[in-house]
Amino acid sequence: xxxxxxxxxxxxxxxxxxxxxxxxxxxxxxxxxxxxxxxxxxxxxxxxxxxxxxxxxxxxxxxxxxxxxxxxxxxxxxxxxxxxxxxxxxxxxxxxxxxxxxxxxxxxxxxxxxxxxxxxxxxxxxxxxxxxxxxxxxxxxxxxxxxxxxxxxxxxxxxxxxxxxxxxxxxxxxxxxxxxxxxxxxxxxxxxxxxxxxxxxxxxxxxxxxxxxxxxxxxxxxxxxxxxxxxxxxxxxxxxxxxxxxxxxxxxxxxxxxxxxxxxxxxxxxxxxxxxxxxxxxxxxxxxxxxxxxxxxxxxxxxxxxxxxxxxxxxxxxxxxxxxxxxxxxxxxxxxxxxxxxxxxxxxxxxxxxxxxxxxxxxxxxxxxxxxxxxxxxxxxxxxxxxxxxxxxxxxxxxxxxxxxxxxxxxxxxxxxxxxxxxxxxxxxxxxxxxxxxxxxxxxxxxxxxxxxxxxxxxxxxxxxxxxxxxxxxxxxxxxxxxxxxxxxxxxxxxxxxxxxxxxxxxxxxxxxxxxxxxxxxxxxxxxxxxxxxxxxxxxxxxxxxxxxxxxxxxxxxxxxxxxxxxxxxxxxxxxxxxxxxxxxxxxxxxxxxxxxxxxxxxxxxxxxxxxxxxxxxxxxxxxxxxxxxxxxxxxxxxxxxxxxxxxxxxxxxxxxxxxxxxxxxxxxxxxxxxxxxxxxxxxxxxxxxxxxxxxxxxxxxxxxxxxxxxxxxxxxxxx
DNA sequence: GACCTGCTGCGGTTTG
Numbered sequence: 001x002x003x004x005x006x007x008x009x010x011x012x013x014x015x016x017x018x019x020x021x022x023x024x025x026x027x028x029x030x031x032x033x034x035x036x037x038x039x040x041x042x043x044x045x046x047x048x049x050x051x052x053x054x055x056x057x058x059x060x061x062x063x064x065x066x067x068x069x070x071x072x073x074x075x076x077x078x079x080x081x082x083x084x085x086x087x088x089x090x091x092x093x094x095x096x097x098x099x100x101x102x103x104x105x106x107x108x109x110x111x112x113x114x115x116x117x118x119x120x121x122x123x124x125x126x127x128x129x130x131x132x133x134x135x136x137x138x139x140x141x142x143x144x145x146x147x148x149x150x151x152x153x154x155x156x157x158x159x160x161x162x163x164x165x166x167x168x169x170x171x172x173x174x175x176x177x178x179x180x181x182x183x184x185x186x187x188x189x190x191x192x193x194x195x196x197x198x199x200x201x202x203x204x205x206x207x208x209x210x211x212x213x214x215x216x217x218x219x220x221x222x223x224x225x226x227x228x229x230x231x232x233x234x235x236x237x238x239x240x241x242x243x244x245x246x247x248x249x250x251x252x253x254x255x256x257x258x259x260x261x262x263x264x265x266x267x268x269x270x271x272x273x274x275x276x277x278x279x280x281x282x283x284x285x286x287x288x289x290x291x292x293x294x295x296x297x298x299x300x301x302x303x304x305x306x307x308x309x310x311x312x313x314x315x316x317x318x319x320x321x322x323x324x325x326x327x328x329x330x331x332x333x334x335x336x337x338x339x340x341x342x343x344x345x346x347x348x349x350x351x352x353x354x355x356x357x358x359x360x361x362x363x364x365x366x367x368x369x370x371x372x373x374x375x376x377x378x379x380x381x382x383x384x385x386x387x388x389x390x391x392x393x394x395x396x397x398x399x400x401x402x403x404x405x406x407x408x409x410x411x412x413x414x415x416x417x418x419x420x421x422x423x424x425x426x427x428x429x430x431x432x433x434x435x436x437x438x439x440x441x442x443x444x445x446x447x448x449x450x451x452x453x454x455x456x457x458x459x460x461x462x463x464x465x466x467x468x469x470x471x472x473x474x475x476x477x478x479x480x481x482x483x484x485x486x487x488x489x490x491x492x493x494x495x496x497x498x499x500x501x502x503x504x505x506x507x508x509x510x511x512x513x514x515x516x517x518x519x520x521x522x523x524x525x526x527x528x529x530x531x532x533x534x535x536x537x538x539x540x541x542x543x544x545x546x547x548x549x550x551x552x553x554x555x556x557x558x559x560x561x562x563x564x565x566x567x568x569x570x571x572x573x574x575x576x577x578x579x580x581x582x583x584x585x586x587x588x589x590x591x592x593x594x595x596x597x598x599x600x601x602x603x604x605x606x607x608x609x610x611x612x613x614x615x616x617x618x619x620x621x622x623x624x625x626x627x628x629x630x631x632x633x634x635x636x637x638x639x640x641x642x643x644x645x646x647x648x649x650x651x652x653x654x655x656x657x658x659x660x661x662x663x664x665x666x667x668x669x670x671x672x673x674x675x676x677x678x679x680x681x682x683x684x685x686x687x688x689x690x691x692x693x694x695x696x697x698x699x700x701x702x703x704x705x706x707x708x709x710x711x712x713x714x715x716x717x718x719x720x
Numbered sequence: 721g722a723c724c725t726g727c728t729g730c731g732g733t734t735t736g
Contacts (some may be wrong), residue, residue: 050723081725100721109727116728132726140728268722297724324723345722495726561721626721 004029007036009062011100016017016058027219031055034215036063041189041207043160045196046219047355052192055217055528057093057155059191060128065100073151075102077187078128079172080158083108084330086128089158093126102126107133123148123411131163131172132494135424138178139488142428145182152179157206160191161348162328164205165408167686170417173205174445178425181440182411195352200405205408208448225364226354228397230584232390232591236375245372250278253319253339256368258283258291260309260336262319263326263356267342269296273556275341276321276531294531295322298502298559299513303530308332320532327352334359337366343393348405350396369393373594382605382619383646386578387598390591392566392647394584395573406567411449412704415696416686417496418447418455419469423480426470427488431477434459449703453502454696461693469691499685500560505529512548521546521555528554562685565705568625571648575623578602603675609718610662612649618661620650620718629709631676635668635711638678662719669715676706 004024005013016024024032027046036059036658046052057076064075078093080086090106103125107116110134119127120141138145154175163169180186182213189206196202231252235245243251253264253275259596268271283290293307305327310318311332320326327349338357344350358365371390372653374380399405402642421441425432432440434456442450450458459478462469468481480488487493502514514532521527525536527548534548578599583592605611611619622629626645633643633650639659644651654661668674676698677683683697684690692700702708 083726130726133728135726136728162725166725325725328724349723489728491727491729493727497725499726559722561722564723566721647721683735 002029004032004549007032008058009065009100011065012058012062012096012659014099015096025055025219027051027108027217028055028058032059032216033662035059035190038215039147039188041191041210041214043191043193043196043199043201043202043214043216044218045193045199045216047359049221050194053089053158055094055191056192057096057126057172060154060156061093061097061100061102064102064125069151071151072123073147073149074105074123074125074127075151075153076126076128077149077152077155078158079131079134079155079176080128081130081162082159082328082330083110083130083170085158086130088330092574093128097125104128109133120148123485129170131175134175135171135333135494136491138175139278139424139427139493139640145179145428149179150183152183154188154190157189157191159328160193160202160206161352164196164202165410165412167414167417169205170414171496173418174207174417174421174441177445179559181444194355195348195405195701197348197405200637201407201410204410208446208712224358224361226358226367226401227372228367228369228586229588230369230371230390230393230586230591231588232594233370233372234375234590234594235372240373246274247278249341249370249372250275250282252370253368254282257319257337257339258288259317260319261314261317261333262335262337263353264319264321264341265327265344265353266321266323266340266668267340267344269298269323269559270556271341272296272323273528274611277533277554277556279319279321280531289316290394291317292319292321292531295320295325297323298515299530300511302511303513311335324349326356328608332356334363337368339368340372340393341370341371341372343371343389344396345566347396347399347567347570350400351405352551354400367397369397371591371594374599381651382601382611382613383649383651385597385601386649387594387601388574388647390594391574391598392570393575394577394587394595395570397541397586398577398584399570399573404569406569409704413449413454413700414447414704415450415692415700416688417457418442418450418458419688419691420493421445422459422462422478422495423469423484423488423493426478426480426484431473431479433476434478437478439440444493454699457696458692461696462691467564467691496687503539503546506545506547507534507549508547515546515557517544517562518560525553526554528556536544543632554618563626565626568628571623571625576650609720610665616654618652618654620652621648622650622714622718624710624714627705627707628714631706631708631711632714634676634706635674636664637681638675639664665715668720669712669719671712674711676708 044052055531087107090104094104105119107129163172199216202209207214216547224296233245233248258631266275279292295307306318314333329366335357338353354365373387376383438455441447467482470478471481473479501517521536523536527534533551533554535548535551538547609621629645636643642653683701
């Protein structure tokens with residue numbers, strides 16, 4: 001064994017030998033060195049199953065064992081985004097720590113109260129916790145934070161990429177900062193990830209005050225070989241005897257995947273149900289035991305566990321038709337191939353998905369990408385002629401191969417989460433001054449883009465008598481208001497993200513899952529759910545329960561959802577592909593033919609950026625992603641245009657009362673201001689937005705979903 | 721034109 005091995009404590013060395021490891025991986029040796037030699041924060045990147053957790057914890061546990069500290073408190077803190085991941089990691093860490101007598105404490109909503117009570121009484125060892133449960137400790141046991149965390153040596157943040165830019169990530173950073181301020185010293189932060197687009201930004205996320213001092217350790221061995229196939233199909237053709245495109249995709253999947261274990265990412269819960277149903281029918285028709293199973297967040301925990309266990313076991317061939325539920329976190333073993341139906345929304349997510357395949361040495365990672373394009377009628381619009389789904393799928397695969405993925409947007413205000421943290425700090429301390437809150441949350445914490453005047457506006461909005469989240473006492477201290485009290489009292493406060501209302505679906509006593517209340521169902525209605533077919537028997541509106549029984553036919557329910565955000569770089573690549581002549585080798589013949597069609601349609605556009613389709617209908621070639629295109633769309637809607645967005649294009653319809661399009665764009669290009677929100681678009685998209693004013697919601701949108709600074713330049717390009 | 725994630729305290733009952 002190596003030098004790195006010699007530096008670990010005896011019980012840890014013993015554990016490594018017991019595993020039968022022949023040596024430490026280079027990533028592990030490097031991380032052991034970095035952790036033992038210094039005190040710097042670290043970002044550790046390696047592919048899924050690359051041994052990151054052990055790399056970080058073997059030396060951290062060694063430090064704890066070799067230098068036990070006097071006094072109570074947890075020694076190490078692990079933050080993870082999923083309950084299943086925490087349970088899994090706790091089991092692995094307990095395996096290392098058990099003999100040495102170091103407690104490992106998993107802590108989330110499904111952990112027994114007795115386990116938590118015991119850990120609170122004698123806090124020692126490694127605490128593995130979700131952001132929400134940590135939030136609850138602050139709100140309910142604010143006074144005990146120094147006692148619980150006073151002895152901490154380091155914090156490990158798992159799946160760092162998944163919390164970089166999200167509301168949840170901001171919450172996590174705020175809580176970390178609040179622990180440090182209570183302790184009066186910085187804690188060593190170690191972030192683990194498989195998918196980081198920009199290491200510099202990830203370091204800035206981990207330690208905003210000193211990003212340059214954050215070390216980075218990456219696995220040196222490149223990923224495994226990647227094999228890609230892109231199959232194209234045409235839907236809605238005139239021949240009634242021709243099978244539907246979705247059936248062709250299902251048949252292709254059935255022939256290629258049966259007999260092995262695979263993941264099929266269908267793109268939406270509705271499509272999961274459609275393809276699970278088709279594949280199960282094919283399996284039944286062939287007289288084979290069922291190996292295709294649906295998996296998404298609306299299915300019951302029992303069913304999801306069953307599918308996950310089957311995949312992990314690896315004894316029976318199993319293909320999960322799934323959404324991003326199987327993209328992140330828990331170890332489900334190695335799958336033969338990953339299929340993607342329709343272009344994905346981000347390269348980051350595609351890369352994460354592909355990390356599930358080709359994990360055994362010598363095995364390639366296999367991606368089967370399926371794209372369905374429309375049959376072109378003579379009057380087909382340009383968006384269909386440009387085959388944008390196909391072109392986006394190619395752009396995503398190209399960028400994936402180049403190693404790029406979307407970076408976070410660091411300037412976002414996250415005002416909803418700021419409101420949440422204001423309430424949390426007031427609950428923790430019983431009260432706080434505006435100045436203290438601004439210093440803790442904004443100047444020192446994660447809400448750095450919120451200056452003092454903007455913060456004042458937020459406090460005023462949530463302190464309005466008709467809002468009643470907070471109130472001010474005579475001496476200037478901010479206290480919990482009546483509604484604030486009520487919100488914080490309920491356990492639903494701890495999560496910073498929204499959740500929709502749902503019905504439970506029951507087949508007798510079997511829990512099938514949940515369905516958004518937007519689905520208007522009547523007794524007798526037919527339904528596809530969990531990959532099986534049902535008829536609605538009873539609806540109990542009061543208790544929000546729907547009882548079903550097996551049926552022979554059904555239609556998939558609708559699950560709602562919002563549009564995704566496509567990055568500028570992806571759209572830029574799509575235009576390069578449209579203007580190019582080379583045909584990627586991974587395209588099947590029909591996909592290649594569709595790409596040819598797209599290119600000749602694109603060529604007819606010429607180099608103009610404003611195409612007049614008819615006297616009042618235009619196509620604007622924005623060549624931009626969702627944020628910039630949305631900004632231009634808002635500007636156009638504010639003066640009465642109707643707008644339909646596509647990747648890199650806007651279809652614009654005018655009326656007699658709208659201004660001349662080119663003149664309007666020219667005025668913006670010359671710097672004329674425009675009120676993007678004149679037509680009062682909906683702006684509440686986060687949990688605590690409902691308490692903010694219109695003006696604050698506009699600020700929030702402008703910081704993340706709309707980019708005013710890009711508008712003039714885009715209009716200049718369009719009118720040049 | 722999409723997906724995912726999370727949750728306390730307390731009272732009652734059972735078991736050792």
